[in-house]
Amino acid sequence: MTSLYDHAGGAEALHHLEEIFYAKALADPVLRALFPHRVPTHVDHLTWFTAESFGGPDRFTRELGFAYIIDVHRGLHITEEQRERFVQVYLESLDEAGLPDDERFRAAVREHVEFGSRVAQQNSHAKTDDDLHPLREVPRWTW
Template structure:
């Protein structure tokens, strides 16, 4: 069976998806305070993260700072629940706009991935100490069964 990465259309499809998503985030009044004017490298990093999570190349871990860098990027952002929910909403809307596969199994996996990841990011963004961080310390591997596997 194809990985989620392959089913999505590989790196080109994920990059198109992330570009659409990132553009919507930068234009959104709820999320823009978290992202500022944006960083050019963010599209590449999120594309690599999603690719690795969905069973593609491990470039995010190997070349882009991996999960420790992701934890650092979210520290002290103080993400709120409304911001987390808006992030999820725009992520799923971008999947439609980018024409990622619309089959129920893929979309369920995509939604569970962004729900889980946004909750981890919110927890880490509000952690005052390392003990308050989410215990996840590596890029999760998402499967067709809608479960993260380290």
């Protein structure tokens, strides 16, 4: 079966998606606290993470490592409103990026973003390592 990565259109399509999402997040009044200013590497890092999650190259793991994403979210204190808005903006970005709109693909992406946003939210409130979500590697998402 084709990977989510290939079905989405590969690295170029995912990079385009992350550019759209990131611009929307920077401008969003609910997400602005989590994305207060443009970070030049953010789109690339998002692209690498999504690509690897969807069955593409493991560049995120090789170049950054999963501890990086834990550290990025720690101390952000992501609210439920912010988490829900993140998911909504991400899913809206799929349409703007022209990614496939078939039901199976969209359901898999929604599950991935819902799961990832909950992991990030938990890690954002962790006071100790024991409070962190147990996930320690980029999850491989499939159909």
